Amino acid sequence: MLELYGKPTSIxxxxxxxxxxxxxxxxxxDAAGASTDAAADARLRRLNPNAQVPVLCDGDFVLWESNSICRYLAARAERADLLPQAPRERARVEQWMDWQATDLNSAWRYAFMAGVRRHPDYQDDAAAAASQAHWNRLMGVLDRQLAQTGAHVAGERFSLADIVLGLSTQRWRMTPGDKPVLSCVDAWFARLRPRAGFALHVDNGVP
Incomplete structure (x- = not known):
């Protein structure tokens, strides 16, 4: 059986x-990383030298990095709807997944840590405001992409790009701060609601 390690509040x-x-x-x-348990930390570090979650174990195969895990699971299940096999279609899905993991995540980190986590290392109001403004600009990029496709992030069909960006959008919606009205993002997010697992793992009150 597949084994997933990582606290369920982690995006x-x-x-x-x-x-x-x-x-x-x-x-x-296994909700590893959800406590300060030394044994759990040691177990997690044996699986991932970065001691970060999530980690997936498929028998003796161990994989970390969330987007890589998502791609592996879709490929393992031969779900070409989630991760296309045609090179250009697959590249389009992966482009938006990589954008989420790099550009978008870098933009929101300070605003989120300051406004939601209230982390003591993130108390600079000007830096938080700049982070929020950058985050809003990138969400505008997503809004324009959705205006072009009229459906989902990478095109007409739901894919892994919608999953990873759906989580990021939920975080944007729940983080305090001034935000523009993004009608295409709002309509797309509403289209995601009937998906399997959405209510439990996305729109569950956890930013």
């Missing part, structure tokens, strides 16, 4: 949980 763990729900796969979930 990156929730990506994988949503993919697992979409695929209807059975798995065992």
């Amino acid at each position: 990156n763990v929730r990506k994988v949980l949503w993919v697992l729900a979409e695929l209807g796969l059975e798995y065992r979930h």
Whole structure:
């Protein structure tokens, strides 16, 4: 059986949980990283030298990095709807997944840590405002992409790009701060609501 390690409040763990729900796969979930338990930390570090979650174990195969795990699970299940096999279609999905993991995540980090986590290392109001403004600009990029496709992030069909960006959008919606009205993002987010696992792992009150 598949084993997933990682606290269920982690946005990156929730990506994988949503993919697992979409695929209807059975798995065992270990909420590693949810406590300060030294033994749990040591176990996590044995699986991932970065001691970060999520980590997926498929028998003796160990994989970390959330977007890589999502791609692996879709490919393992031969779900070309989630991760196309045609090079250009697949590249388009992966382009938006990589954008989420790099550009978008870098933009929101300060605003989120300051406004939601209230982390003591993130108390600069000007830096938080700049982070929020950058985050809003990038969400505008997503809005324009959705205006072009009229459906989902990478085109007409739901894909892994919608999963990873759906989580990021939920975080944007729940983080305090001034935000523009993005009608295409709002309509797309509403289209995601009936998906398997969405209510449990995305729109569940956790930013």
